[in-house]
Amino acid sequence: MKRVALAIEKGGTGKTTSAVHLAHALALMGRNVLLVDTDTQDQCAAHLGLKQFQPGLAELILGEVTPRQAVLKARDRLYLLPAGEKLDQVKAGLDDIAARASLETREILAQALSFTSSGSLDWIILDTAPGSDALLLNVLLFADVVITPVPPEMLAIRGMMRFFRTLRLLGRSVDYILPTIHDKRVSKTQRIMDKLKERFSDILLNKISYTSMISEAAGAGLTIFEYKPGHGAAQEYIHLAETIDKESRSWRTNAA
Ligand SMILES: Nc1ncnc2c1ncn2[C@@H]1O[C@H](COP(=O)(O)OP(=O)(O)OP(=O)(O)O)[C@@H](O)[C@H]1O
Ligand SMILES: [Mg+2]
Numbered sequence: 001m002k003r004v005a006l007a008i009e010k011g012g013t014g015k016t017t018s019a020v021h022l023a024h025a026l027a028l029m030g031r032n033v034l035l036v037d038t039d040t041q042d043q044c045a046a047h048l049g050l051k052q053f054q055p056g057l058a059e060l061i062l063g064e065v066t067p068r069q070a071v072l073k074a075r076d077r078l079y080l081l082p083a084g085e086k087l088d089q090v091k092a093g094l095d096d097i098a099a100r101a102s103l104e105t106r107e108i109l110a111q112a113l114s115f116t117s118s119g120s121l122d123w124i125i126l127d128t129a130p131g132s133d134a135l136l137l138n139v140l141l142f143a144d145v146v147i148t149p150v151p152p153e154m155l156a157i158r159g160m161m162r163f164f165r166t167l168r169l170l171g172r173s174v175d176y177i178l179p180t181i182h183d184k185r186v187s188k189t190q191r192i193m194d195k196l197k198e199r200f201s202d203i204l205l206n207k208i209s210y211t212s213m214i215s216e217a218a219g220a221g222l223t224i225f226e227y228k229p230g231h232g233a234a235q236e237y238i239h240l241a242e243t244i245d246k247e248s249r250s251w252r253t254n255a256a
């Protein structure tokens with residue numbers, strides 16, 4: 001089983017969109033996938049047409065529900081552990097919860113997701129919140145690989161460089177950069193893409209193009225594979241999943 005986090009401290013870079021589409025694309029390829037939402041916005045559920053703010057990760061951490069009660073079936077082979085209603089509360093009380101469970105604060109997520117090691121899952125995909133906090137730290141320590149989604153624009157690239165410092169402070173390498181919301185009509189896009197290629201050629205994934213279909217699909221509770229199958233962005237996300245699936249054969253994993 002492989003664990004992949006979509007993360008960057010900057011908001012609105014395509015983390016949730018990419019987590020949902022990578023997870024669904026892997027499921028469409030026949031893999032068993034658990035998508036874990038670690039953001040209080042709980043948007044993965046909405047994106048997949050499920051009711052938001054049901055019991056989820058928060059309630060699992062609090063010991064109020066079992067994994068079976070918290071995990072929802074979203075599609076064939078695609079399961080969702082939503083953020084839950086009380087994630088704000090959990091984040092605020094992380095130290096307290098850790099103390100009660102005799103755990104390190106950084107072990108809370110791994111402990112809550114320990115049920116995944118005995119199932120038949122092939123992938124865990126983790127969506128993360130913008131900003132930086134103890135839960136993000138948990139995710140970054142739990143994941144085998146971190147994909148950093150970043151639109152090719154200056155402020156986002158600066159945010160990415162800052163996030164890379166965070167990763168290095170944790171002793172992690174920078175694994176993959178995913179250029180998202182790539183708008184070729186914007187004049188600076190190509191220049192920034194060229195710079196990314198020059199500096200990060202070995203970890204740069206293929207771009208995901210800008211298209212209003214992505215937000216339309218999300219609004220309809222669908223992925224682009226369902227809303228506009230065959231669309232360019234759908235093909236780009238399928239290609240991303242194929243690349244990650246192939247690359248993963250050479251990863252060293254944290255999983256048992
Ligand atoms: N390829 C794309 N083309 C057009 N719009 C996109 C694309 N990818 C994402 N978006 C839109 O951009 C916005 C931000 O995307 P998303 O919610 O995935 O970012 P995020 O990094 O998860 O944000 P947050 O930091 O708030 O969690 C959303 O409205 C989403 O529909
Ligand atoms: Mg998000």
